[in-house]
Amino acid sequence: MELVNAYPKLPLTVDCVIFGFDENSLKVLLIKSDLELYSGKLSLLGDIVNANEDLNKAANRVLYERTGLKKVYLEQVHTFSKPDRHPGGRVVTTAYASLLNIKHYALAISTNELNWHPVSLIREMAFDHMEIFDYAYKWLQKRIQEHPLAMNLLPEKFSLRALQNVYEAILDTKLDRRNFRKKFASMGLLIDTNEIEVDVTHRPGKLYRFDYEQYKLRKKNWVGIDF
Amino acid sequence: MELVNAYPKLPLTVDCVIFGFDENSLKVLLIKSDLELYSGKLSLLGDIVNANEDLNKAANRVLYERTGLKKVYLEQVHTFSKPDRHPGGRVVTTAYASLLNIKHYALAISTNELNWHPVSLIREMAFDHMEIFDYAYKWLQKRIQEHPLAMNLLPEKFSLRALQNVYEAILDTKLDRRNFRKKFASMGLLIDTNEIEVDVTHRPGKLYRFDYEQYKLRKKNWVGIDF
DNA sequence: GCAAAAGTGTTGTCCTTACACCCATGC
């Protein structure tokens, strides 16, 4: 079947929006742009998709090549396709996002000044990456309220305070501590490890594990019209 | 800048999942597959993306070419990229979805047996279109609970019963009539037109308009962790 | 004993659910 060979073809890239959490603040992994035109500007981690890999694989490869990070859980966010979005010619890009604990993933590579940047300080980027980033950030804020994504970026055992810090940083808001704790207690998805924090300069908090087993058993029965 | 010319290129298509509503049931617009291999199988409305159009434009064009439908609001759902998803060779496709009132959009074309098919009867399709369809349907079910998408497929003036029928068909569930009405009343987004249904064989219902102005003014302040 | 953060309970409000009867119209 040679039909497909006659089709117009386009270069396809992936761009990874890697959110990280550290010192109670949300960051994003960026490099300095390769392109002269955008010299000095920050850029997402992107590269071309090869002929025989799916987008997910491409995103993982690109992330690995640019950062040395492996086995990162990436989710597809959106595909951006404005014809003029890349000054070098037409390129369609699919954005992937992830959320991880900066302390768990040492950066093996520092090419292009690869580094974590606080989300709150990002003002502009190369290409249309600011638009992609904004989209991905909104996606993340919604996503974290519906999925236990936050657990990805905490150690296996964590305190409720640490969990709350994650939500506050990502949602960029303050939450009532008592209500937050009640909420998670009532979900029945946290297992008390009977351990407590160590090396803190105040009363240590209890440590919990997230009950992935239980979570998987739930089926979401979500009917609630609201807009 | 000739960088981009050296990149590997892939054929890119769009596939439109056009949901329609008629006679209180949810349908989807499908054609018989072009391909010999899939002869007799149903297929989404898809075609190649041209070199200088963005995906959104491509989706609109493809829809127009295949159906004669114009000015349909399409939303991007997901991009599917398995290397073997098309038997004729590697093709990446981006799925777009819409929801419209079948009675408002007469099909101008009937090539490939273009037709509306009840969603509940779809069992298999050509290519990976069943997977795309399933994804789009889940997307729709979530989307309609968070956005006033349902209004797209009602006449400008509609009864609460008609609105409820939409939700019941799409969510595939029964809703309590009184609670449903209270819900929409309390939202404050429906305007009583002071008109009533005509030509019904029972007590006519009041007709409402959706208050798009008001809706646009709302900003969603949505913080509610739930999973 | 002081600083710092952990831990905890109650009340009011709102939202959701469940549920049954009368009303207006066409025929």
Added chain:
DNA sequence: GCATGGGTGTAAGGACAACACTTTTGC
């Protein structure tokens, strides 16, 4: 007058928001 679906209210339960004091630890 009967069949069909429109329209309405209430009570109970659950979720959420607001709010302050005591406890434990390190130093």
